[in-house]
Amino acid sequence: MADVALRQIRAVIAVCEEGSFTRAAQRENATQSGVSQHVAAAERALGVKLFERSASGVVPTPAGLRYYKRCVEAVGQIESAHEEVRGFAGTVSGDLRVGLMPTMTRAALAPTLEQFTPRYPDVRLHIVEGYSGLLTDMVLADDLDFAVVPTFEGRVGLKSRLIVRDREMLVSSPKLGFTPLAPVRLKDCGPLKIIVPGRANVRRRNIEIYLQTHGVEVAEMIEMDAMIGTLEFVARSDWVAILSGLICVNDIDKSERVINPIFDPPLFAEFVVISQARRTLSTQARLFHEVFEAEIKRIQEVWAKTIPPSMFPESTTRSRSAGRAKMRANE
Numbered sequence: 001m002a003d004v005a006l007r008q009i010r011a012v013i014a015v016c017e018e019g020s021f022t023r024a025a026q027r028e029n030a031t032q033s034g035v036s037q038h039v040a041a042a043e044r045a046l047g048v049k050l051f052e053r054s055a056s057g058v059v060p061t062p063a064g065l066r067y068y069k070r071c072v073e074a075v076g077q078i079e080s081a082h083e084e085v086r087g088f089a090g091t092v093s094g095d096l097r098v099g100l101m102p103t104m105t106r107a108a109l110a111p112t113l114e115q116f117t118p119r120y121p122d123v124r125l126h127i128v129e130g131y132s133g134l135l136t137d138m139v140l141a142d143d144l145d146f147a148v149v150p151t152f153e154g155r156v157g158l159k160s161r162l163i164v165r166d167r168e169m170l171v172s173s174p175k176l177g178f179t180p181l182a183p184v185r186l187k188d189c190g191p192l193k194i195i196v197p198g199r200a201n202v203r204r205r206n207i208e209i210y211l212q213t214h215g216v217e218v219a220e221m222i223e224m225d226a227m228i229g230t231l232e233f234v235a236r237s238d239w240v241a242i243l244s245g246l247i248c249v250n251d252i253d254k255s256e257r258v259i260n261p262i263f264d265p266p267l268f269a270e271f272v273v274i275s276q277a278r279r280t281l282s283t284q285a286r287l288f289h290e291v292f293e294a295e296i297k298r299i300q301e302v303w304a305k306t307i308p309p310s311m312f313p314e315s316t317t318r319s320r321s322a323g324r325a326k327m328r329a330n331e
Contacts, residue, residue, distance in 0.1 A: 003045055004041075004042050004045050004046065005038075005041075007038060008038040008039070008041050008042040008045075009042070009071045009074070009075065010028065010038075010075070011024065011028065011030075011035045011038035011039050011042070012038075012039055012042055012050060012064070012067065012068060012071060013068060013071055013072060013075065013278055014027050014028050014035065015035065015039055015051060015058055016051075016060050016064065016065070016068040016156060016157075017140075017156055017157035017277075017278075019057045019058055019059065020057055020058060021035050021036050021039075021058060039051065046067070048061075048063045049061050049063070049064070050063060050064035050067060051064050068156075072277045072278050075278045076277070076278060076279065076280050079278075079279050079280040091122060092120045092122065092123060092283055092284050092287060093120075093122035093123060093284070094122075094123065094124065094282065094284055095123075095124045095126065096123050096124065096125050096126065096145060096282070096284045096285055096288055097126045097128070097143065097144045097145050098125070098126070098127050098128070098144065098145060098146060098147070098285075098288060099127075099128045099129075099130060099134075099135035099138055099139065099144040099146070099147030099148070099149075100127065100128070100129055100135075100147065100148055101129070101130070101131060101132065101135070101148065101149060101150075102129060102131075102227035102228075102247065103227070103243070103244045103246050103247045103269075103271075104148050104246065104247075104271075104296075105127075105129050106227065106246075106247045106250060107246060107247060107249050107250050107299060108246060108292065108295045108296055108299060109127070109292075111295050111298075112288070112291050112292045112295045113125075115291050115295075116287070116288055116291045119287075120284065120287065123284045123288075125288075128144065128147075131197070131198075131200065131201050131225055132149040132150055132152065132200075132201060132202050133200045133201070135147035135148075135149055135274075136149060136152075136155065136158070136274065139158065139274055139275060139276060140155070140157055140158065140276070142276065145275065145281065145282060145285040146273050146274060146275040146281060146285055146289065147273070147274055147275075148163065148271055148272070148273050148274075148292075149202070149271065149272060149274060150201075150202040150203050150206075150269060150270065150271055150272075151202070151270040151271070151272050152202050152272075156277075157276060157277050157278070158274050158275070158276065158277055159274070159275060159276075159277045160272040160273065160274045160275075161272055161273050162270060162271075162272050163271055163272060163273050163293055163296060164246070164270070164271050164296050164297075164300065165268050165269075165270050166244045166245050166246050166268065166269045166270070166271065166300070167244075167245045167261055167262075167266065167267075167268060167269075167303065167307075168207075168242050168243070168244060168245070168262050168266075168267040168268060168269055169242070169243055169244070169245050169248045169259050169260060169261055169262065170184055170186065170189070170240055170241075170242060170259075170260045170261075170262055171231070171234050171240060171241045171242070171243050171248060171251070171257055171258070171259055172234060172240045172257065172258050172260070173234060173235055173236065173237060173238065173257065173258070174255065174256075174257075174258055175238065176238060176240070176258070178258045178260050179258075179260075180258050180259065180260070181252070181259060181260065181261070181306060181307055182260055183260065183261050183262070183263040183264075183307070184260040184261070184262060184263070185262075185263060185264045186210075186211070186214065186216045186262055187214055187215040187216050187217070189216075189240075190216055190217030190218065190219070191217040191218065191219035192216065192217065192218055192219060192240055193219050193220045193221075193237075193238060193239045193240065194211075194218055194220070194221055194222075194239065194240050194241065194242070195221075195222045195223075195224050195230050195233065195234065195239055195240070195241040196208070196221055196222070196223060196224075196241075196242075197223070197224070197225055198223045198224075198225045199223070200225075201225060203269060206267075206269070207242050207267075210267050214265065220239075222239070227247070230243075231257065234257060235256045235257050242262070242267070244269045244271075245261075245299075245300075245303050246271075246296065246299055249299050249302055249303065252302070252306060261307050273289065
């Protein structure tokens with residue numbers, strides 16, 4: 001039976017995720033030769049080549065990728081055991097670093113903090129607001145415990161879980177004359193002067209595909225990765241934006257902006273929580289996520305009561321279950 005030490009397994013995981021012995025060594029606070037020796041020892045013990053080495057970098061062989069996935073699961077179980085034992089201490093404390101998009105911070109963050117901070121006063125919170133590319137890189141670099149971002153193809157070193165499938169809304173100024181909360185068919189609303197996220201934002205591609213495939217006429221387009229600026233400009237002009245219902249819920253019954261669910265066909269945004277594949281969430285991260293996800297569910301319930309049932313997305317619970325199954329199948 002192969003006898004591979006835990007330090008060798010961690011070296012294999014690091015090289016696979018970093019694609020480089022140098023970066024893996026930096027991450028593991030080790031020397032490059034030390035990491036290389038650990039990987040070579042694992043390959044000798046297993047009797048199979050785990051990586052292909054070239055001048056352009058290091059990539060796992062099919063056997064190496066399969067071994068990496070199993071090792072990540074095993075190391076995650078060890079981390080889970082550590083967290084369970086820490087739970088016997090009784091007090092929840094320590095640092096918690098969370099990354100959220102503006103979509104999440106505008107409506108869901110404050111109510112979450114209102115509940116979480118009195119319950120767990122010994123947790124030192126660090127909240128980072130940013131867009132999906134930045135937050136994903138920060139999770140990979142271990143600068144965040146977890147982040148909430150739009151669904152994407154996935155990256156080595158990350159695990160993800162669907163938390164909500166949300167209805168996209170057309171946001172406009174009252175001067176454009178749309179009836180508040182009435183479903184709109186975008187192809188009947190053009191030509192539109194529309195604000196869209198930058199190309200690094202996952203939602204940009206989804207919006208552009210929708211506009212192109214459903215005959216929506218666009219007169220002008222502005223790229224803007226500034227959510228507050230987008231909302232303020234829309235309120236003051238004849239420009240519109242397509243935004244998630246999560247960020248629009250605060251505009252229900254307000255006069256500054258008009259919100260309309262998009263239909264025929266509807267447009268959805270899916271959001272996932274991402275964390276490092278080799279780690280399990282700390283107790284404080286898990287508890288914060290539970291409170292945050294409950295607030296997301298509450299917002300969905302508000303929309304379910306506000307717009308016609310035929311316009312509202314499928315059950316959050318069913319979407320979440322389907323998302324878990326999909327993520328497991330892709331692991």
